[in-house]
Amino acid sequence: MSGELHVHKVGKAYRKWGSEWSRVGSWLGLPCLPVEEHWVLQDVSFSILPGQAVGVIGQNGAGKSTLLKIITGTTQPTGGTVDRAGRIAAILELGMGFNPDLTGRENAFHSAGLMGYGEAEIHAAMDAIEAFAEIGEYFDQPMRMYSSGMQVRVAFSVATAFRPDLLIVDEALSVGDSYFQHKSFDRIRQFREEGISIMLVTHSMADVKSICDRAILLDKGSVVRDGSPDEVVDFYNALIAQKENAMLSIEQRREKNGWVLTRSGTREATVNSLRLVDAATGEPQSMVRTGQRVRLELEALAHADVPRLVLGYMIRDKQGNVVWGSNTWHTGDVVEDLRPGQRVRYALDFECVLGPGSYSVSPALVSSDTHMLDNYEWVDNLLVFDVMNADRHVFIGSTWLDAKFSVAKGDVDDMPVPHSS
């Protein structure tokens, strides 16, 4: 069985009472009303269907933790309903209730008991918990002797020792050393493959893209986006920029080619045109060969006085991974003192050493090396092009390396040294 979750119009208000006595009165059924309500979640609805992995993202204070508490049941919603099916395991905080004077094993027993498992079940799982934590004989030492990483290892092992139907993880994947991070990540992946529904709350956009098949963006207590991970993550990035620049506006639409275009900025300077052309002929290209010399041509237009203009590019693959990115700040090609109506033309020449696949170009017009300061215009996935491998031998991956095999064959005694021609 796989877990299911339906959140319907959930809202959460923190109430202030004129006097604590009127709060007590309200429990006993007296007609006492709170003087102030502060809503941290409003009208939140979404579902997680069996086997789905959903990422929840949002800035600090967006209501993610409150939502998680409501879903796991530690706090009650003020309005709306949460329907759960299947056994839910929540990793909200690792190492809750650990006692430093007890051993790892005793704490594991205690912690699993807190999750609601009986003695026999815990006994059965204890060997697996010990094996996964990989802390050797420390497992039977008092926990005060542990490093914080070791504590986290035990905590994560216990939390994931039992197979849930719905797993809720809050920021718990980036714990321990990188070896254990990989290991815990693999376990989550393995849960996913076994069809366990997953809800992942994180600030790591890479985790969302690599684990989730859907993402939900919370902002100021409501769901602002619910869709494919790249689309939601792009919108989130634009939203962060918006927080920095009050005048910014955001638009997002899905293009015919399936890529989602996200445009944000103050519009003091905008991209007039962007095209990809063959470097030799100047002909526009939508399909490029691996190894072809091409040029990105962009024309920017100033709508107001722009003291300093920097153009940044980001080339991404279909999964949203950045393949290459840089800007004219780093190359020292900053344009200064633009007046309204003035244009700037940029050309970026490069050899397309990308592997076969679909890629997007996202240009950004900013004033320095980061878009946090002034974001004039940032467009995700403005231009999309495909790369095919026409004249190289077959290879995989997103980058063509100019690599050559040298092979030598011989008997053991007189092995010739292979060398490149």
Place this chain on the structure above:
Amino acid sequence: MEQMIKAAWRYRYFILSSIKNELRVRFIRSKLGGLWMIIHPLSQVLIFALILSNVLSAKLPGINNKYAYALYLMAGTLGWSLFAETISRCLTLFIDNGNLMKKMAFPRICLPLIAAGSTTVNNLLLMVAIFMVFAALGHIPDVHVLWLPVLIAINLLLSLGLGLVLGVLNVFMRDLGQVIPVILQITFWLTPVVYNVTMFPENVRHLFNLNPIYPIVKSYQNVLVFGVEPEWGPLLAIVAASCLLMLLALVMFRKAGPEMVDVL
């Protein structure tokens, strides 16, 4: 109500192991370990006995032991300490476990059960110690001592009911946490533990009946020292009141539960 019991039953392993851990952790790093649990109350009894026995010993009718006052004092202490300890534990129960309640979904009813369990175990250990001292002083309680488990149950019912109401309120009104220990201290001196009601004139003795813990402590003394049947009348009144208090506590616990997490 039924749900609460079911949930508690499902978490029985957790509750029992928590009680066990709590006791272990307290003494795991001290050489004398569990002995401390007995040394503390006994030293208190000893101090009172040494200081006050000379003043009071002559005024304890009905016992033919020269250590009469010490026996009387220990019997009262046994009853009082369960009451006071349970209330103090419950008072800060939810505040102490605030982080746990915010982060983990588990039946909240486990918390008072763990608290009650661990104070009861403490008290039973104290009881064993007191019986040993009794034997050393040449006093063997008579058959009335069999009423003791009933008295412990009544004591627990009263203190748990009162403690839970206070504990829930304390989450929202933190001044209670400061006031209650003072009130407990006052109540201790208003309860005949270190003195005896017979020291007061007949016409003011009835005032002691206003103290809800008085009939319980008195019954402890009756069955442990004097070999007399507990006075059931006042005790039954206490049981009835405690049941009502417990009901109020459970209602408040249920109603306040969701809000408790929000203010912790």
